[in-house]
Amino acid sequence: MPSTRITKTQEMVYEMKVGEVMTRQVITVRPDVPMSRLRGILRQNRISGLPVLDGQRLVGLISLEDFIKWLADRAEDGPIRQRMTQHLEKVSEDDPLVLAVGKFDKSGLGRLPVVDRNDPTKLLGILTKGDVIEGLLKKLEIDYQQEQIRRHRTAHVFFEDVQADRTALVLQYDVKGQDFGQAGASSSRLKQTLHRLGVGPNLVRRVAIASFEAEMNLVVFTSGGTLRAKIQPETLLLEAADSGPGIADIACALEPGYSTAPDWVRELGFGAGMGLPNIRKSCDRFEIDSALGKGTRLTASFFVNENFHDIS
Amino acid sequence: MTLEEVCDILEAEVVAGGNLCDIEIRTACGADLMSDVLAFSKSGAVLLTGLTNVHVIRTCEMVELAAICFVRGKRPPEETVRLAAADGLPLLMTGLPMFEACGRLYGRGLRGCSENGR
Structure with missing residues (x-):
């Protein structure tokens, strides 16, 4: 069975x-207006045709084409009534757009009068190909905006939709020690996940910086550990934990520029003693616990409140 | 300026992401220390660096930099190019040393990451 793909525009028409x-707001003309005045009317209103109304009744349509034909015929000046098109293709207000598009295609006409379904002489408006295109574009734009808003909202109501007294989403990443090839990959995955959850870009960036530095520390100094992000409606906790060797002097480690990293790490662009200071700088609350021979636990808290909804 | 203009000014070769040359670049930073890039760069900036390992790419991904230009004729290893291509991050390579590359871009109006507020 052949499958036909319906495009968005086709669906819309x-x-x-x-x-x-x-x-x-239709510009109209009376049937007794002389042909010689038509050019001026069309030019003034920047249109190429218009409905002819006798009082309130639609009696025909006169266009630039009719005017040119009149010129070519070198006919005498006379009322528009004599040169206008009387057998009209019409559409109703509640007709689907596709019907009008079909009529444009079949007839080659530039405009269709829109009339009352019960009284075909009652003019309600005019439809040109330009109107159709403009209408479709506007609709597309509105749909696009709504889609954007919807996406934005889906992300934002994630926690509002979760019904519980306490909600927390925990993402855990196991980081291998000394494996520099993979270093940073966990933070990369965490960052993408936060993006998908709709966390604001500024907060994502801050968390990503902290997590990346923490991950580097796990890789460089330990035999491995875990990186956990605990996402709650109000706060985002980033936790890096390992089981050794521990930090000898935490106060020193927090000094920018203090480093115990080996040269090979420095050659890779890290180990300049900026890791912990960077983490501290990017989070709202910073805690670190370490015991030599036992391990280190680092917790960086980010207060979500405004930031979560921040889309700047 | 566009990335293509950056490329012209630095007489650089496009190593990856050649299809992204029309992206707009407003700021730049020069660093070999990735922690500094993490701490002080602005998203959307182009990074000039002498380091060519994969961690440069990962770092840029974290802070959403727009592109990287390797200085002093350092050609990035295959692995770096592959990761950059997967991330959609354009890579350039110039023969100019770091200081001159930065100077040329600054002279042509590109600003640093600590300037222009934002």
Whole structure:
């Protein structure tokens, strides 16, 4: 069975009604106006055709084409009534757009009068190909914006939708020690996940910096450990834990520039003694516990409140 | 300026992400210390560096830099290029030393990461 792919625009021309895109403020002309005045009317209003109204009744359509034909015929000046198109293709306000598009295609006409379904002489508006295109574009733009808002919201209501007295989402990454090839990969995955959860870019960036530095520390100094991000409605806790060797002097380790990293690490662009200071700088609360021979536990807290919704 | 202009000014070769040459670059930073990049760079900046290992790419990914230019003719290893391509991060390579590369870009109006507020 052949499958036909329906494009978004095709779907839209079926869903949308003529009334949504037509021009309601229509410039009209009376049937007794002489042809010689038509050029001026068209030019003044920057249009190429217009409906002819006898009182309130739609009696025809006159266009630039009719005017050119009149010129070519070198006919005498006379009322528009004599040169206008009387057998009109019309559409109703509640017709689907696809019907109008079909009529444009079949007839080659530039405009279709929109009339009352019960009274085909009652003019409600005019529809040009331009109206159709503009209408579709506007609808696309609105749909696009709504989609953006919806996506944004899905992300933001994530925690509001979760019904519980206490909610926490824990993401854990196992970091291998001394494996420099993979170093940073866990932070990379954490960062992407936070993005998908709809955490604001500024907060994601701060968490990513802290997590990356913490991960580097685990790789460089320990035989491995875990990186955990605990996401709660109000706070995001980043925890790096390992089981050794521990930090001899925490106060020194927190000094920018103090480093015990081996040269090979420095050659890779790290180990300059900026790790812990960077983590401390990027988070709202910083705690570190370490015992020689036992291990280190580092907790960086980020207060979510405003930041979570921050999309800047 | 666009990344392509950065490329011209530095007489650089595009190593990866050639299709992204029309992205707009406003700021730049020069560093061989990745912790400094993490701490002081602005997202959307181009990084000039002499380091070519994969951690440069990972670092840039963390802080969302727009592109990297390797200075002093250092060609990044295959692994680095591959990771950059996977991340959609354009890589350039210039024969100029760090100081001259930074100077040229600054002279042509590119600003540093501590300037322009934001």
